[in-house]
Amino acid sequence: MCYVISSFCYKRFQLRFEHSIMDKAWVHLNRVDPGYERGASKFVRDVASAMGGVDVIVCPCIDCRNIVRHSASVVLDHLVTRGMEEGYKMRADWYVHGELNTEVADESKGSEWNDEIYGLFRAAECFDEELAGMGNLSDMxxxxxxxxxxxxxxxxxxxxxxxxxxxxxxxxxxxxxxxxxxxxxxxxxxxxxxxxxxxxxxxxxxxxxxxxxxxxxxxxxSFDMGYEKIHACGNDCCLFRKRFKKLDKCPKCKASRWKTNVHTGETKKGVPQKVLRYFPVIPRLKRMFRSEEMAKDLRWHFTNKSSDGKLRHPVDSVTWDHMNAKYPTFADEARNLRLGLSTDGFNPFNMKNSMYSCWPVLQVNYNLPPDLCMKKENIMLSLLIPGPHQPGNSIDVYLEPLIDDLNTLWSIGEVTYDALTRSALTLKAMLLWTISDFPAYGNLAGCKVKGKMGCPLCGKNTESMWLKFSRKHVYMGHRKGLPPTHSFRGKKKWFDGKVEQGRRGRILTGTCKAD
Known part of the structure; x- marks a missing residue:
């Protein structure tokens, strides 16, 4: 019955377009061209008018992909700032917005939708696969x-x-x-x-x-508690995945992928030198929305920002506000996730005389309330980087599969079922910050944290001194933070033999402030 109603209404929807083909020349223009914005504006007006002056229409931009509905002004903004989805742009007909590349009877030109027909169309549209475009929301x-x-x-x-x-x-x-x-x-x-x-x-x-x-x-x-085993080069050059999946040797250092028998020198094919354990994050993030209670907790940040200026949760930080202002579309969806990444090395064998260093990579979900986000059951193990030596600056090689998934969650999103509202959403996530000690910070950020220029903030202006007999650098610029008239600034013998005349650097607040 619903399909019959929908087909009837869809037919009337076709007739409203007076069997004409929409002007598509504007979609191939550069988005900075004024003609592009005029064409997009006309497209939005035509679709809204054809559907009886409705407030919301399906958005064909590269992010919404004819699944999400917005107001006409938001759709226009999306088309201008993001562009139309490539596959839909190249179609001969824009069927989701009422155009078919077929002829209809001439006598139907003047037909209009009355309120009753429009109501039937709105009631039945979710049951019509043709109208739903890339995915029937009801079926989904x-x-x-x-x-x-x-x-x-x-x-x-x-x-x-x-x-x-x-x-x-x-x-x-x-x-x-x-x-x-x-x-x-x-x-x-x-x-x-x-x-x-x-x-x-x-x-x-x-x-x-x-x-x-x-x-x-x-x-x-069955609970998505498994992990992927990814073979790695013994010298941390690459992961044997994607285009390197079938190789037996590292393309960079030519080292064998497989272990070698110490006694015979023969290669043990099938026994890898190193194995990275990757616990896919997307299935687990989607699984969190399957629980009504957890789905509710994941919205906590949206309505619980501090109003007294005190920081009780990362939602109260300057960084959070800065990212919301920079990406307002992302911020408008309360269910989109803000994540933190943490890593450090440890000895899994609990022996001080063993030099084995294994590096877990953990993820923290900051959408949750402060009493839940740092509980161990809500901190997700994403990667287990093997030893025996620390990955050092090659840690980016091991982070590849995680970064690929995070890029997918940021740029495309994942269709996810929300048990609280019993509806589907396109779930997105951003990585806000990393948590690590100073040496690991150098590996993750790719900056110097030791040596002559060991301060990542001061850089070339780092006050360092080389101790000849200890053979190491020390940093003696602490007196810069004192008031200009402080007596310690003039005490040479107490410190490095110099009068301190430098100015204090910027204060670290623990948040990333826009320049």
């Missing part, structure tokens, strides 16, 4: 509802008691506890598999514990 929501039901079914299965009368462990908690023991004690996959085969016989009947490591991994994978 229905599909996401099915996925939501499947996910809830998985959660219910995971929360099943280990056996009927068990109150201490669910199916999921038992598996996670066993996996923790495996990791902490270095059990082999074979020993863990043997344990899983033995335990069900020791448990009461009707227990739900998996009996093989394969089944356990498959179960965890």
């Amino acid at each position: 929501a229905e599909g996401e509802d099915k996925k939501e039901d499947e996910f809830l079914a998985k959660l219910a299965d995971a929360e099943t008691p280990l056996y009927p009368s068990c109150s201490s462990h669910s199916k999921l908690s038992a598996i996670v506890s066993l996996f923790r023991l495996k990791t902490q004690n270095g059990w082999s996959d074979k020993s863990f598999n043997d344990l899983l085969e033995t335990l069900p016989d020791m448990l009461p009947e009707e227990n739900v514990l998996h009996t093989s490591l394969y089944d356990v991994k498959k179960f965890l994978k």
Whole structure:
């Protein structure tokens, strides 16, 4: 019934365009050309008028992609500042906006939509695949509802008691506890598999514990808890992915991708020198919106900014306001995410005499309230960079897969189901800042943090002194921060043998202020 109504209304929508082909010459002009803006303005007026003077129309810009609706003024702004989506620009017809490249009867030229027909069209448009363009919103929501039901079914299965009368462990908690023991004690996959085969016989009947490591991994994978293994060059030159995926040697240093048998010198093909573990961030960010409570918490920042000028959360910072002003379209959607990235090295073997350095890369979600955003369950492990040596300035090589996903979330977005509103959105995210100690800051930012010019703020003006016998640089410019008349400025012997006449540098506030 809905399809019949929609087809009828869509036919009337066609007739409103008087079987003419829209002028498309303007889309191929440079966006700074006044003709482009005139053409875009006429296009928006024609579409709004053809749909009965509605307030909102489908936006065909490269970001909205004929999925999101905006007011006519916003659509015009998007077309001028971003441009029309390339695929839609090249079509012979703009079917989402009522034009078909076919002829209609001449007698239909003067037909108009009355209020009743327009109401029917508005009621049925979501059911018409042709009108929905790149994706039927109703079908999308229905599909996401099915996925939501499947996910809830998985959660219910995971929360099943280990056996009927068990109150201490669910199916999921038992598996996670066993996996923790495996990791902490270095059990082999074979020993863990043997344990899983033995335990069900020791448990009461009707227990739900998996009996093989394969089944356990498959179960965890269904919650997007898996990770990707990406082979890396032993000298940190590249990752064997994308165009390097099938290579056996590093294209830069020519080192073998595979380990070599120490005794025979033979290459062990299939056993990589280094393996990067990447935990994809997009599925996990999308999964957060599947929980109504979490989806509500992810909007907290939008309405809880401090009004007294005190910083209680990053939302109160200068950086946050600066980015909102610079990217207003991003800021208008409360569900878009602001992320922080943190990394540092540690010894996973807990031995001081071992020089192994493993680098985890963590992500923090600052959309959440202050009591949740720094909890360990909400801090996501994104990358596990292998040792035994720290990646140093080559850390950018290992960050590639994460940066690719972050670029996707920033420029294109991901269609995500929001359980709170039961609707789909194009989720976007930005990386606001990084959190690290000073040496790691040098690796991430690519600036000098040691040596003669060790201050990234002072640069060439860094007050440094080389200690001949200690063979290291020290930095003695601390007295610049004192008042001009302070007595310490004149005490040569107490410090570096010089009178301090320099001026203090800019004060670090912990926020990035626009120049």
